[in-house]
Amino acid sequence: MPDVIDHRPNRQPPSQPKRDPAPSRLQYRLERMWLRPIWRRAVRVGVPAFLVAMTAGLWLSDPDRRALLTDGVQQIMTKVQSREEFQVRIMTVEGASPVVDKALRAMLPVDLPASSFDIDLTALRLQVMQLDVIESIDLRIKPGGILSAVVKEREPAILWRHARGIEILDKTGHRVASVTARDVRPDLPLIAGEGADLAVPEALALIDAAGPILPRVRGLVRRGERRWDLVLDHGQRIMLPAQGALIAMEAAIALDRAQDMLGRDIAVVDLRNPSRPVMRLGIDARNTIRQARGEPILGPDGKVIQEDDRKGG
Amino acid sequence: MAELYQTQRAMRNIRRAALQRGVIGILDIGTSKIACLVLRFDGTGTFRETDGVGPMAGQVNFRVIGAASTRSRGMRRGQIDVMAETERAIRTVVAAAQKVAGVRVDHVIACLSGGRPASYGLAGEITLEAGRVHDHDVASVLAACDAPDFGRGREVLHAQPVNFAVDNRSGLGDPRDHVGNRLACDMHVLTVDGDVIGNLVQCIRRCDLELAGVASASYASARASLVEDEQELGAACIDFGGGGTGVSIFVKKHMIFADNVNIGGQLVTQDIAQGLRVPLPVAERLKTLNGGVEATGRDDRDMLDTGTGSGEWDADRRPVSRADLIGIMRPRVEEILEGVREVLDAAGFDSMPSQQIVLTGGGSQIPGLDGLAARILGPNIRCGRPLRIDGLAHQFTDPGFSSAVGLALFAAHPQDEWWDFEMPAHSYPTRSLRRAYRWFRNNW
Numbered sequence: 001m002p003d004v005i006d007h008r009p010n011r012q013p014p015s016q017p018k019r020d021p022a023p024s025r026l027q028y029r030l031e032r033m034w035l036r037p038i039w040r041r042a043v044r045v046g047v048p049a050f051l052v053a054m055t056a057g058l059w060l061s062d063p064d065r066r067a068l069l070t071d072g073v074q075q076i077m078t079k080v081q082s083r084e085e086f087q088v089r090i091m092t093v094e095g096a097s098p099v100v101d102k103a104l105r106a107m108l109p110v111d112l113p114a115s116s117f118d119i120d121l122t123a124l125r126l127q128v129m130q131l132d133v134i135e136s137i138d139l140r141i142k143p144g145g146i147l148s149a150v151v152k153e154r155e156p157a158i159l160w161r162h163a164r165g166i167e168i169l170d171k172t173g174h175r176v177a178s179v180t181a182r183d184v185r186p187d188l189p190l191i192a193g194e195g196a197d198l199a200v201p202e203a204l205a206l207i208d209a210a211g212p213i214l215p216r217v218r219g220l221v222r223r224g225e226r227r228w229d230l231v232l233d234h235g236q237r238i239m240l241p242a243q244g245a246l247i248a249m250e251a252a253i254a255l256d257r258a259q260d261m262l263g264r265d266i267a268v269v270d271l272r273n274p275s276r277p278v279m280r281l282g283i284d285a286r287n288t289i290r291q292a293r294g295e296p297i298l299g300p301d302g303k304v305i306q307e308d309d310r311k312g313g
Numbered sequence: 314m315a316e317l318y319q320t321q322r323a324m325r326n327i328r329r330a331a332l333q334r335g336v337i338g339i340l341d342i343g344t345s346k347i348a349c350l351v352l353r354f355d356g357t358g359t360f361r362e363t364d365g366v367g368p369m370a371g372q373v374n375f376r377v378i379g380a381a382s383t384r385s386r387g388m389r390r391g392q393i394d395v396m397a398e399t400e401r402a403i404r405t406v407v408a409a410a411q412k413v414a415g416v417r418v419d420h421v422i423a424c425l426s427g428g429r430p431a432s433y434g435l436a437g438e439i440t441l442e443a444g445r446v447h448d449h450d451v452a453s454v455l456a457a458c459d460a461p462d463f464g465r466g467r468e469v470l471h472a473q474p475v476n477f478a479v480d481n482r483s484g485l486g487d488p489r490d491h492v493g494n495r496l497a498c499d500m501h502v503l504t505v506d507g508d509v510i511g512n513l514v515q516c517i518r519r520c521d522l523e524l525a526g527v528a529s530a531s532y533a534s535a536r537a538s539l540v541e542d543e544q545e546l547g548a549a550c551i552d553f554g555g556g557g558t559g560v561s562i563f564v565k566k567h568m569i570f571a572d573n574v575n576i577g578g579q580l581v582t583q584d585i586a587q588g589l590r591v592p593l594p595v596a597e598r599l600k601t602l603n604g605g606v607e608a609t610g611r612d613d614r615d616m617l618d619t620g621t622g623s624g625e626w627d628a629d630r631r632p633v634s635r636a637d638l639i640g641i642m643r644p645r646v647e648e649i650l651e652g653v654r655e656v657l658d659a660a661g662f663d664s665m666p667s668q669q670i671v672l673t674g675g676g677s678q679i680p681g682l683d684g685l686a687a688r689i690l691g692p693n694i695r696c697g698r699p700l701r702i703d704g705l706a707h708q709f710t711d712p713g714f715s716s717a718v719g720l721a722l723f724a725a726h727p728q729d730e731w732w733d734f735e736m737p738a739h740s741y742p743t744r745s746l747r748r749a750y751r752w753f754r755n756n757w
Contacts, residue, residue: 021383022401023408032407032521035417 081117089113089145096151096257100133104149116141132175158200159185161192161219175201193222202245209249213262227272236262238269248274319749321732323757328525328724331420337525337724338410338418340403340517341533341717343426344556344579345675348709348717349406351379352724375725376704379414381406382714390556390575391427391530391539394513403520409557421522422724424716425470425513426554427532428505432660434475435460439499446496448481452734454498457603468507470529472731475499475567484565498732501569503529511756518757520581526724531559531571533719537674538697538712539563548669549662550697551686552716554674555579558649560656562665568727570660574652578676581645588631588641588692591619603635606643607681612636646679650689657690671697675713 023031029038033039038269060066080086089112107127110118121139128137128149138150154170157184168176168185175197182190189207196203203220206228210217213232221229227242230249240248255261255277261269265282281289287297299305331337332354339350352375369704383406387398411418437458442452455474477485479493488496510527517524535550547564556577562570578600586596603617616636662668668691672683677696687694699710699718709717727733 020401022405025404028404029521031411032417035411035415098710 062211064224081115086116087113087145088116088119088141088147091147091149094148094150094152096134096149100131100151100153104151108147112147113145116145119147133177135170156185156188157204159188159190160200161190162194162196167197169197169200170202171200173181173197189217190219191222192219193225195225196220198225199228205246206230206240208247209246210253212253213256216262232262233256236267236269241272241274244274251277251311316505318732319746320752321730323749323753324362324524324526325727325732327420327523328422330729332724334419336416336418337419338407338416338421338522338610339717339724340407340421340423340512340522340588341525341530341714341720342388342393342399342403342423343385343530343554343716344391344577345385345554346382346713347385347402347406348382348714349380349403349410349421350377350705350709350717350721351410351416351418351524352721353414354725355376355418356475375702375721377702377706377709377721378416378704379410379412380709381409381413382709383409385555385666388556390577391425391554391573392509392556393516396512396516400516400519403516407520407522414451417477420525421517422526422528422720423517423524424528424530424533425505425510426552426557426559426573426716428509428581430470430529430531430571430573431467431504431673433461433463433502433504434569435500435502436497437500438495440495441479441493444492444494444628446491446493448489448734450496451477451488451498452685453499454496454730455734458498458500460502463504466507467504468510469502470505470510470527471501471532471568471571473501473567473728475501475565475569476733486565492689501567503532503568503571506696506755514756524757526727527722528723529559529561529571530554530716531561531573532568533723534673534699535560535561535568535671535716535719535724536562537699537715538671539742541566543667543669543671546669547665547667548671549657550671550673551677551690553578553649553672553674553682555675558653558674558676560653560660562660562662564665564667572656572660574649574656576645576652581642581676584641584645585638587639589619589640595619599633599638603638604642605635605639605680606646606685608636608639608643612639639743643685644675646682646685647689650686651678654689667693669693669695673697673699673712673715677712 034043060069086233091105091108091112093104096104107124108119109124119141121141125137128134128139133153134151135154136152138148140148142148154174154176156176157166157171158169159179160167161167161182164183166179168179168188170176179185189203191200191203199222205215206220207214210230216232216236218231218233221231223229223239228240228245230238230240232238238249238252249272252261252269252271255269256263261279263287266279267282268280270278271278283298283300283302290297295304296304326536328337335354337352337354339348339352341348354375383402385392385399386402387395388402393399407418407421435458436458437454439450439454439457443450454477476483476499477488478497479485479488479491480495482491482493485491488498513527514524531550531552534552535544539548539550544563544566547562548561549560552559552561554577556579558574558577560570560572560574561568581604582593582596582600585591585600586593587601589596593601599617599619603615605612612635617635617638619631619633619635655664670686670690670693672686672694673696676682681695683696696712697715698712699715700722701710702718702721705718
């Protein structure tokens with residue numbers, strides 16, 4: 001109740017609008033809709049996202065503005081990328097032979113100095129790894145604008161003669177380079193035959209085991225992509241088994257040491273069956289035996305020389 | 314009856330769906346105020362020890378996350394009088410409770426205090442073919458209860474099996490797997506006016522809410538304010554409301570009687586307004602702040618401010634003593650209590666083993682009411698407050714909110730009713746499902 005009551009004749013009636021506390025049906029429904037989490041999320045996230053997307057879309061719908069935007073972005077990017085701090089000036093190559101060094105420098109897609117953003121180290125590394133001679137490469141851009149390449153080359157271990165030429169292989173059998181003749185690398189042992197490159201470690205072990213007869217070894221021949229023949233000079237050959245070739249090889253060397261086997265006229269030592277070594281005698285030895293027995297001697301082709309032939313010849 | 318069975322079953326399903334979603338609303342539509350509680354069901358059932366709320370009556374698996382109450386509008390004698398006004402009041406209270414809770418309420422459980430409730434005790438009996446009580450036997454004995462003619466347009470609000478008897482063993486709560494030849498049951502049926510409940514359904518539906526259950530207000534307030542022993546041993550709960558006074562009698566944890574006396578606190582307010590010639594809001598304020606039923610000598614000197622704001626000195630500064638106010642209130646309160654006495658006599662409360670009477674409801678806060686009631690109703694009187702439930706704010710814990718709290722307990726753990734049992738297959742009418750579906754679509 002007011003303390004002072006206005007009794008003046010021209011007083012205004014108290015204007016107190018009798019407000020209904022009840023929400024209107026629309027307001028009630030809107031409130032309930034707003035209490036739905038999905039609706040609330042849609043309004044709070046969806047509407048601003050939609051507005052931003054629509055504004056951006058409208059602004060970008062003009063090709064001139066789009067070109068302006070892309071140009072601006074491009075300019076800023078080039079400006080940042082061509083800063084002094086990002087320039088690569090020199091390239092250092094460590095651990096590479098002069099040929100590989102030259103090839104690496106030629107492979108660099110850009111001319112130095114260039115921005116380090118223009119050098120894609122991963123792609124360059126993949127490209128360099130295509131070279132057979134390179135086993136691994138560590139490419140990095142060092143502070144001071146240096147593109148450093150630390151190269152580890154494959155070491156030549158063996159020569160492989162095959163139908164298309166002669167190749168140098170490393171100790172795992174990977175190709176290192178091609179050579180035109182065997183005389184280019186006389187220090188490397190020689191292997192031959194199809195599939196010989198797949199068994200290079202075994203071949204290297206066999207050649208290591210061949211120690212005392214190494215000066216006589218001409219090379220190893222892969223037979224049927226499963227076993228080795230050790231070829232010596234004077235047309236001698238040691239046929240090794242597919243399994244346990246090294247043991248057979250040591251047995252052959254022990255025989256040679258004990259009885260000077262390889263110094264005799266023996267064409268082939270067949271160790272393919274380790275429990276039953278077989279030897280094929282040379283033609284002179286057989287003829288000597290035949291003469292002693294009084295049999296007709298054999299010709300170089302292994303056939304018996306007929307009397308009339310000899311007469312005629 | 315089959316149609317009612319289907320609709321009540323549908324409401325039970327809606328309640329189950331609401332519990333699965335975890336949020337259910339409680340709507341106590343009274344004559345003087347409307348209260349809305351928003352309950353969140355955790356589903357864990359873990360007991361949280363918060364200031365004195367114990368795990369007593371199965372109220373542990375929910376907490377109140379929003380509560381609001383507002384002045385009721387458009388209600389008269391516990392019934393909807395002006396539908397649009399009541400709808401606005403429901404919108405107000407639901408919007409306020411939702412705002413507090415921060416979640417949307419889709420399913421509500423409401424209570425109904427008016428509608429001339431009438432209780433019936435029904436009895437049914439079947440013979441057991443199997444010699445043992447199975448689930449379907451319980452359903453068929455409930456279906457075998459012979460229903461009297463409830464009258465035109467009456468709807469069944471509660472139909473609770475109160476007692477089961479197998480052969481001559483009576484007083485069984487759960488007769489399943491008992492061996493015997495004869496199964497009998499007593500069922501308590503509470504009917505109300507179908508139009509009243511239809512109006513309530515319509516009103517709630519217009520607020521975009523789905524009804525997940527209806528309970529009688531006197532039942533709900535008794536569940537909240539009678540302690541477990543009183544429910545077990547037998548007690549009467551008197552709910553002094555604004556438009557009417559609800560009476561319900563419990564024994565063995567089941568309601569066996571409910572009725573309504575059509576005089577309430579609003580009539581007291583009217584009397585004060587007429588007797589003291591003050592407007593109704595002032596009369597309400599005087600009743601609430603200064604009311605009482607026992608006058609003492611001091612009350613003659615206790616002058617009340619009737620500030621009506623009319624601007625006239627005589628009207629505004631009229632001396633009214635508190636004894637005058639008590640002199641107006643007391644005969645009305647006595648009349649209400651006499652009505653309650655008649656109802657209790659009609660129900661045969663005198664022959665009950667326990668004569669405990671619990672007063673609750675907003676009107677039970679009148680000072681000295683328990684002394685007056687003890688003189689009229691009987692010696693065992695106490696003023697009951699609703700059970701403490703988790704998360705309910707302090708201003709909602711007074712006796713006026715006992716039916717809201719009771720409805721919350723009803724939402725959490727409804728007692729078994731007839732429609733919780735599968736109806737025996739032979740009593741399905743052929744087209745009942747389709748009719749129930751059509752009724753559901755047309756009315757809900």
